[in-house]
Every structure is written in C-alpha cells, then in structure tokens.
Amino acid sequence: MNILQINSSARSTGSESTRVADAIVARLRASNPDASLSRRDLAAQPHPVLDETTLQALFTPADQRNAAQAARVALDDALIAQAQAADVIVIGAPMYNFGITVQLKSWFDALARAGVTFKYTENGPVGLLKGKKVYVAISRGGFHKDGPTDAQLPQLKAFFSFVGLDDVQFVFAEGMGMGPDSVARARASADEQVNAVLV
Known part of the structure; x- marks a missing residue:
C-alpha cells in the first residue's frame, strides 16, 4: 500500500x-506495516498558484516550452505522479472562511490535468484517478456540517468526483474555536469517527 498524506493547513504545527x-x-500503517508513506506539507512547501504564466506554460506544447515553462510544468507533473502512485490519499482540510485553504486549492489546480487525471467526452467529464481510497480530515472553528454555511464539503465532493476519486x-x-470544552468534544468525536471509518 502506498499512502499519500496531504496537509493543507497554513499552520505547520x-x-x-x-x-x-x-x-x-x-491506523492505516498499523493495519498495513509494509505500507509506504509520502507526506506533502503545503504550508512548509506551498505549491505555486495557478496564474497566467502557469497557464501559458501548460497550454504550450511540451516540445515548444522554454526552460522556465518546462520547470513550472514539471512541478505539477511531480504532484500528479505522486497522486497517481498512491493507493490511499489522506488529506487534512481545515475550513478557512467557509471554504478550503488556498494551499489545498493550489494542489487541486495542479492535480486537475485534462487528458491525465480527467478527460472530456461527449457525455461529459470522466475522472481518471480511479481505484483509490480517500480520507479527508476536516476541522472547523464553528459548526457547519449539513448547514447553509458549508460551502467546503460540496466543493471537496465535486472535485474528487471530477478526477475519479x-x-x-x-x-x-x-x-x-469555541472554547476548551468544545475543543475536547471535537477531538473526541473526530477520534471516534477515525475508529469508525478504519475498522
């Protein structure tokens, strides 16, 4: 088993x-002692944002890219290859201002590559990152689950489905963010959920 862990909090600690x-x-490694683990901390090593220079590089044919364009695309290529090689992807995804972090959005933007991780067909897009298990650890300062302020979960679900996860x-x-007692309850609840999904 190859495990890829993506930490997308702005906090390194x-x-x-x-x-x-x-x-x-x-828990995964306890059940699979021979599993390999790759970690990508997007706070310690942020991935470049998707900007005009990056778009120009991506839409330039590979054999026509200059050195800077090739180097920029190579960063995304390495990230994609890492995800493709994983059997299990574990993502830490805090909610910032009702959505995902800019760190995670940059990872998503790099991962979504037409013809590589998804393709367009006459029946719509088809995801190509098949056969992987994904676990997402979501932390929030308030309570948003199943409520109108939860814009994060639909975005996560839509993206994963789009690339085939x-x-x-x-x-x-x-x-x-609601005091020590609430923090203690949140941590206990999260630990119970981990036990439940990793039986």
Whole structure:
C-alpha cells in the first residue's frame, strides 16, 4: 500500500486537521506495516498558484516550452505522479472562511490535468484517478456540517468526483474555536469517527 498524506493547513504545527490526518495514517500503517508513506506539507512547501504564466506554460506544447515553462510544468507533473502512485490519499482540510485553504486549492489546480487525471467526452467529464481510497480530515472553528454555511464539503465532493476519486470518507472536528470544552468534544468525536471509518 502506498499512502499519500496531504496537509493543507497554513499552520505547520498545532493544526487539528493535520492531527486527525496523522491519526488516520497511523491506523492505516498499523493495519498495513509494509505500507509506504509520502507526506506533502503545503504550508512548509506551498505549491505555486495557478496564474497566467502557469497557464501559458501548460497550454504550450511540451516540445515548444522554454526552460522556465518546462520547470513550472514539471512541478505539477511531480504532484500528479505522486497522486497517481498512491493507493490511499489522506488529506487534512481545515475550513478557512467557509471554504478550503488556498494551499489545498493550489494542489487541486495542479492535480486537475485534462487528458491525465480527467478527460472530456461527449457525455461529459470522466475522472481518471480511479481505484483509490480517500480520507479527508476536516476541522472547523464553528459548526457547519449539513448547514447553509458549508460551502467546503460540496466543493471537496465535486472535485474528487471530477478526477475519479469516488471512494471518499470524511472525518469532522467542528467547534474548534469555541472554547476548551468544545475543543475536547471535537477531538473526541473526530477520534471516534477515525475508529469508525478504519475498522
């Protein structure tokens, strides 16, 4: 088993989404002692944002790219190859201002490559990252699950479906900004959910 862990909090330390993602990975490795693990910390090593220069590089044929364009595309290529090689992807995804972090959005933008991780057909887009299990550790300062302020979960589900990741489990730690008692309850709940999804 090849495990890929993506930490997308802006915090390198003290992140609840990373703590829960670490717990998921620990359970996976306990059940699969020979599993390999690759970690990508998007706070420590942020992926470049999708800008005009990047778009120009991506839409330039490979044999016509200059050195700077080739180097930029290679960054995305390495990220895609890492995801393709994974059997299990574990993502720490905190909610910032009702959505995903800019760090995770940059990872998504790099991962979505027409003809590589998805393709367009006459019947619509088809995801090509098939046969992988995904676990997502979501942390939030307030309580948003199943409510009108939860713009994060639909975005995550839509993106995963778009690239073919259709076996996804979510673990929630909500109320992290509402005092010590709420934090304790959130952590206990998240740990129970980890145990439930990793039986």
